[in-house]
Amino acid sequence: MFIRKFDRIDYPFVKIIYQQGIDTGNATFQLTAKSWDEWNASMLEHSRIVAVEHDNVLGWAALSPISSREVYSGVAEVSVYVAASAQGKGIGQKLLSHLILESEKNNVWMLQAAIFPENISSIKLHENNDFRQLGVREKLGKMNDIWRDVVLMERRSKIVGISDN
Numbered sequence: 415m416f417i418r419k420f421d422r423i424d425y426p427f428v429k430i431i432y433q434q435g436i437d438t439g440n441a442t443f444q445l446t447a448k449s450w451d452e453w454n455a456s457m458l459e460h461s462r463i464v465a466v467e468h469d470n471v472l473g474w475a476a477l478s479p480i481s482s483r484e485v486y487s488g489v490a491e492v493s494v495y496v497a498a499s500a501q502g503k504g505i506g507q508k509l510l511s512h513l514i515l516e517s518e519k520n521n522v523w524m525l526q527a528a529i530f531p532e533n534i535s536s537i538k539l540h541e542n543n544d545f546r547q548l549g550v551r552e553k554l555g556k557m558n559d560i561w562r563d564v565v566l567m568e569r570r571s572k573i574v575g576i577s578d579n
Contacts, residue, residue: 523575
């Protein structure tokens with residue numbers, strides 16, 4: 415298994431994995447996977463990666479901007495998804511650690527994640543990669559007529575965005 419840069423031809427596999435995550439009910443407020451145009455427009459051009467084994471995409475990770483304002487250009491939100499058949503094999507860890515390196519190469523100094531509290535494995539994954547919990551946004555959104563809380567997490571780079579001033 416290796417990590418490589420995302421290619422447009424990977425999107426059908428990315429979309430399937432994305433939908434598998436959505437179907438768990440604990441990955442995102444999104445109810446159906448975005449179309450290519452929606453997904454492409456929502457993700458930063460850099461820092462899009464896939465985990466591949468024997469030409470099969472097993473997972474993906476990417477960054478989305480948190481704002482269009484220039485002052486927030488170094489802040490991005492993390493998305494990490496692993497195929498249901500490939501979970502529990504450390505692929506999420508490899509994707510997230512590689513995504514962190516890519517983010518820093520592209521001057522992203524702060525990564526954030528908003529995770530449902532029920533998604534314990536995702537919270538643990540982020541904690542294992544130096545994300546810290548900031549708090550819980552209670553009843554942030556309604557999904558399937560149920561109010562959902564979201565755990566806010568962030569990771570600040572130790573090499574990008576550091577200043578002595």
